[in-house]
Amino acid sequence: MTDANLTLHDFTALLASFEAEAAPAMTGAASADALDAVRATYLGRAHGWLKDLSAKLGQLEKADRGAAGKAFNEVRLRVEAALEARRTELSPRREAGTLADPSMPARRSWVGAVHPVSQVLDEMIEIFRELGFTIALGPEVETPWYNFGALNFPPDHPAMDLHDTLYISDDAVLRTHTSPVQVRTLQAWAPPIRVLIPGNVHRRDPFDASHAPTFAQVEGLVVDEGITFADLKATLTHFAKRFFGATKTRFRPSYFPFTEPSAEMDVLCGVCDGSGCGVCKQSGWIEILGSGLVHPSVLESAGVDSEKYTGWAFGMGPGRTAMARHGIPDIRILYDSDVRFLSQFAR
Amino acid sequence: MNISHEWLKAFVPHALDAAAVRELLTAHVATVEGFEAVGAELESFVVARVVESEKIPDTRLSFNKVDDGSGELIEVVCGAPNVTVGAKYPFARSGTTMPGGLLIEKRKIRGFVSNGMLCSPSELGLGDDHDGILELTTDAATGTRLLDVLDLSDARLVVDVLPNRPDLLSHQGFAYELTALTGVAKQMPPELADLPATPKPAEGESEAAGRGVSVRLESTADCPHYCAIVIRGVTVGPSPDWLKRRIESVGARSINNVVDATNYILHGFGQPVHAFDLAKIGGSSIVVRRARSGETLTTLDGTARVLSNDVLVIADAERPTALAGIMGGQASEVTEGTTDILLEVATFSPKQVRAGRRHLGIATDASYRFERGINDKSVPRVAPIAAGLIAMVAGGTIEEAVNVGVEPPAHDPISLRPERVSRLLGDEVSADETARLLTSIGFAVHKSGDAFQVTAPSWRHDVTLDVDLIEEVARLRGYDRLPDVITGSRPSSVPDHPMHVVGRRVRDALVAHGLFEVRPLPFTASTDAAAALVRVRNPLGDDEPFLRDSILTTLAGRAEYNLSRMQGDVRMFEIGTAFVAEANGALSEEIRVGALVMGARRPRHFTEPDPPAFDAWDAKELAELVVRTAWPGARAELSAELSAEARAGETGALWSLSVEGTVRGHVREITLDAPVWAAPAFGVELTLGKMPAAAVAARGAHDYSRASDAAPRPQPVRYARLAVTPAAVFDLALIVPDAVSAAQVEQTIRGSAGELLEAVLLFDEFRGDGIPAGTRSLAWRLTFRHPDRTLRDKEIDGRRSQLLKTLDKEIGVRARTA
Numbered sequence A: 001m002t003d004a005n006l007t008l009h010d011f012t013a014l015l016a017s018f019e020a021e022a023a024p025a026m027t028g029a030a031s032a033d034a035l036d037a038v039r040a041t042y043l044g045r046a047h048g049w050l051k052d053l054s055a056k057l058g059q060l061e062k063a064d065r066g067a068a069g070k071a072f073n074e075v076r077l078r079v080e081a082a083l084e085a086r087r088t089e090l091s092p093r094r095e096a097g098t099l100a101d102p103s104m105p106a107r108r109s110w111v112g113a114v115h116p117v118s119q120v121l122d123e124m125i126e127i128f129r130e131l132g133f134t135i136a137l138g139p140e141v142e143t144p145w146y147n148f149g150a151l152n153f154p155p156d157h158p159a160m161d162l163h164d165t166l167y168i169s170d171d172a173v174l175r176t177h178t179s180p181v182q183v184r185t186l187q188a189w190a191p192p193i194r195v196l197i198p199g200n201v202h203r204r205d206p207f208d209a210s211h212a213p214t215f216a217q218v219e220g221l222v223v224d225e226g227i228t229f230a231d232l233k234a235t236l237t238h239f240a241k242r243f244f245g246a247t248k249t250r251f252r253p254s255y256f257p258f259t260e261p262s263a264e265m266d267v268l269c270g271v272c273d274g275s276g277c278g279v280c281k282q283s284g285w286i287e288i289l290g291s292g293l294v295h296p297s298v299l300e301s302a303g304v305d306s307e308k309y310t311g312w313a314f315g316m317g318p319g320r321t322a323m324a325r326h327g328i329p330d331i332r333i334l335y336d337s338d339v340r341f342l343s344q345f346a347r
Numbered sequence B: 001m002n003i004s005h006e007w008l009k010a011f012v013p014h015a016l017d018a019a020a021v022r023e024l025l026t027a028h029v030a031t032v033e034g035f036e037a038v039g040a041e042l043e044s045f046v047v048a049r050v051v052e053s054e055k056i057p058d059t060r061l062s063f064n065k066v067d068d069g070s071g072e073l074i075e076v077v078c079g080a081p082n083v084t085v086g087a088k089y090p091f092a093r094s095g096t097t098m099p100g101g102l103l104i105e106k107r108k109i110r111g112f113v114s115n116g117m118l119c120s121p122s123e124l125g126l127g128d129d130h131d132g133i134l135e136l137t138t139d140a141a142t143g144t145r146l147l148d149v150l151d152l153s154d155a156r157l158v159v160d161v162l163p164n165r166p167d168l169l170s171h172q173g174f175a176y177e178l179t180a181l182t183g184v185a186k187q188m189p190p191e192l193a194d195l196p197a198t199p200k201p202a203e204g205e206s207e208a209a210g211r212g213v214s215v216r217l218e219s220t221a222d223c224p225h226y227c228a229i230v231i232r233g234v235t236v237g238p239s240p241d242w243l244k245r246r247i248e249s250v251g252a253r254s255i256n257n258v259v260d261a262t263n264y265i266l267h268g269f270g271q272p273v274h275a276f277d278l279a280k281i282g283g284s285s286i287v288v289r290r291a292r293s294g295e296t297l298t299t300l301d302g303t304a305r306v307l308s309n310d311v312l313v314i315a316d317a318e319r320p321t322a323l324a325g326i327m328g329g330q331a332s333e334v335t336e337g338t339t340d341i342l343l344e345v346a347t348f349s350p351k352q353v354r355a356g357r358r359h360l361g362i363a364t365d366a367s368y369r370f371e372r373g374i375n376d377k378s379v380p381r382v383a384p385i386a387a388g389l390i391a392m393v394a395g396g397t398i399e400e401a402v403n404v405g406v407e408p409p410a411h412d413p414i415s416l417r418p419e420r421v422s423r424l425l426g427d428e429v430s431a432d433e434t435a436r437l438l439t440s441i442g443f444a445v446h447k448s449g450d451a452f453q454v455t456a457p458s459w460r461h462d463v464t465l466d467v468d469l470i471e472e473v474a475r476l477r478g479y480d481r482l483p484d485v486i487t488g489s490r491p492s493s494v495p496d497h498p499m500h501v502v503g504r505r506v507r508d509a510l511v512a513h514g515l516f517e518v519r520p521l522p523f524t525a526s527t528d529a530a531a532a533l534v535r536v537r538n539p540l541g542d543d544e545p546f547l548r549d550s551i552l553t554t555l556a557g558r559a560e561y562n563l564s565r566m567q568g569d570v571r572m573f574e575i576g577t578a579f580v581a582e583a584n585g586a587l588s589e590e591i592r593v594g595a596l597v598m599g600a601r602r603p604r605h606f607t608e609p610d611p612p613a614f615d616a617w618d619a620k621e622l623a624e625l626v627v628r629t630a631w632p633g634a635r636a637e638l639s640a641e642l643s644a645e646a647r648a649g650e651t652g653a654l655w656s657l658s659v660e661g662t663v664r665g666h667v668r669e670i671t672l673d674a675p676v677w678a679a680p681a682f683g684v685e686l687t688l689g690k691m692p693a694a695a696v697a698a699r700g701a702h703d704y705s706r707a708s709d710a711a712p713r714p715q716p717v718r719y720a721r722l723a724v725t726p727a728a729v730f731d732l733a734l735i736v737p738d739a740v741s742a743a744q745v746e747q748t749i750r751g752s753a754g755e756l757l758e759a760v761l762l763f764d765e766f767r768g769d770g771i772p773a774g775t776r777s778l779a780w781r782l783t784f785r786h787p788d789r790t791l792r793d794k795e796i797d798g799r800r801s802q803l804l805k806t807l808d809k810e811i812g813v814r815a816r817t818a
């Protein structure tokens, strides 16, 4: 590089005019965006003026380059200082680690939420997973055989009145409980079976404050050799302690066509500790689930030897639990899908 | 079922209080859901004696001084004509609230102070007698609680009797259980001692005639047993107090002595009985038969009913007079003028009563019991009690009885191996204990070899298998006595259902993306006449009788609901079932995810007071998010060439979505019934999988052969070496004719840029000044990188010009100059 065609004097003049233009441009930038544009024009690494000047250093006499470089750096630092000063003025940040008004709110993203009924279901599933349960699902439109016949409902019996059924046709009903999946599971998989069956079920109930024609149910089924009522009782009591923090449970005789013996499980009312209050309707107990040993005719319906295998099953409604847990007074709120309601359950 | 504590005690004279009975029944028999103290509203009334009494001139009133046990005499003005000095009466001090709700306060009447009230029976809610105050014949001291003197206190237990236990629909039924649980023997209630006797009946299998009446059964299948008893010379009138109290103790209303007596038998013994006015029975003959189609009957409730062959009736010589086992007829109703009664005590076929009452759409206390099954053998036992009770409370003479029917077959014995009791319950139960418990509730137990032969009593129709007997043993011992033992468990053979696994992943991704999960109802109205929706045959209402075939339909409705509540920022999704009617008429259930977004893309913030609204590109992102989550690593394509499914129904579809070549769903802009301020709504609907509904195997069989439905394991991600060399980046600003899509340009870039191309980003679109009509400017940023060395400028420039040449040649796209 010997073809020096730029004098130190010229270069210094160029530097001066650069500084005279760049510094006021920095100081005069009205916004952070404008300042960025100014910065790109004068200090941009790709096409900025300063880059052009630095290229010109090479056109100076070798002897002049030292002085020119020093002058160049001084100008650069001053213009950069003007840039930083203006940036500080424009930004709410006064200096590193402080904000003009730190009380102002954070920038946020939208936060979603799992439906409260699903949250309850998740927790229930979680506890049974620890006990080796897997998840089985089935269709919502069922044959009357899977929904009733295979589950030992006597044909045309008042027991059917407990399930006001929505019919699609003579051969198809909207399942009134998740229990048909018990039969499907028993037909498809050999014991040992330990499954949890969540799903929507449907009844011909009016949509009012305490009823809905579609609601979630979760059902459990255990079938193996040597399964006993004591096993049922112990497992469900464990669940009640884990899920409800229940201090005490009780089992009462009940009736379901597909279990025998049948029992309902209550937990001690946590509000009154058993002394009776409005929540437990003065009984001291809260009803949680229905259960029982799998009726031999259900096992036989699914081609399972009821002499060799025994089992137990239970079913409960996470919707009611969600309502009780969160103090939701009207079941329809769970279905309305009002975003103001749903956002309350963001976690 | 309402059970009166006192009435039950009349059957089993135990010493437990009502709360203890409640505990016992709930633990061993049936759940006591409600518990009401009867007479609780009389808690603060006391016995008082009138010490002085003087007439208030020119009135019916008297001014009295009363000793209420408080130590001082209370001044009371009373309007009753029968105030007698020295007599004792129920007394309400001021401050007491009457059963009707009236608060007794100190007041002045005609210048006389009144500080309480002497009460008549009607004021106490003890009957209709309001002619005078209730004179108490008692030795009790003044100030004694009225409840203690009148023996009024009782408790009503509201028991949830389930359909398998119709034997518990009476006090007698609970008496059996209570006897077994307490060991206190059952007895005939004392109030039924010394009933007038019923003469020996005329008997027959399907018909019989007495002196005055005849009975004929058309079918002993429909009516296995019918007993008619004639009582002449009754006086219909109010019931005696004890009977009224029994009837009211279960929450029923006292009507007259004859009707109350029949209700006593119903609630006491579980046997519905009916009293006819004998004078209104044509030909004094009873025929139990099916109604002829078109026959009519006006029932007790005043409703004229058109009958059919499904309905079993009690007829006289000419016409139906009652619906058998359901309700009596108005014409033969017992009224104040009735003197002669025909009392019916019968059993009817449960199926027939159920068919009849469903045909007519009514249910009564009687039909409720008959359709669940009453005690087969109760007619001969209860009939004389019922007749005797009527004769006792309404007078008259039991003249004759006609008893027609067949002896019901005994229940078949059930074989029970005692060790199976222990094996199922998981607790040691001895054979002796099993036998003892079963015997205690009326089962006959015979040992035969290693097993018991157990016969259920005639009132237990629900016990037919050994497990039914095991339940009896378990509940009588008490479920709470069973140990808590978790049986060592083997792992479940059933894999998690893939729809659960995938659904959960997608749900969590969408929630993390800021959407709310919803669980709305799956019913819908048909908005499109052409849509083939699955209809519910018996919907609750006609507004939404169909099952939805699209999740977005439901979500659109929910979005409108939110808009109507002034909520314009809606981000929601559902993972649920779409019920799709297939072309062949079959129904297919698809597990789908639907997601809808509208309104602000981000929460408002002082740095961005008015964030942009969601648009189609956000919806496209949602679709990609779901695909990525549901099918990790799968080849997915969002195509503007719409599938048939995306084109069907509503307009607004933007992209079809396919995964590995299979169409899975679409993205659309959703037209809502929305106010003007609402932002546009965008939605994604995607099928995650089908829920097979075919039978798994034949009835009574299994089929373990089918391959596992387990969710396929996603391919593990392969690690890619992290680059240490610098990248070379340049931008391509291109003029793209409108006929050429961005995807085409990008495809061409990728196809010809060579293997060193690392990333392609479309970063700008511009139309307008300087851009020729019919074209737009699109700008891409291309990143190149060599894995081992720094790329030279010359190499980059070469690629750039090669790329531009290819773009021009293949799709007519050139660089934007200027």
Ligand SMILES: [Zn+2]
Binding pocket: A269, A270, A271, A272, A273, A274, A275, A276, A277, A278, A279, A280, A281, A282, A284, A285
């Ligand atoms: Zn409580």
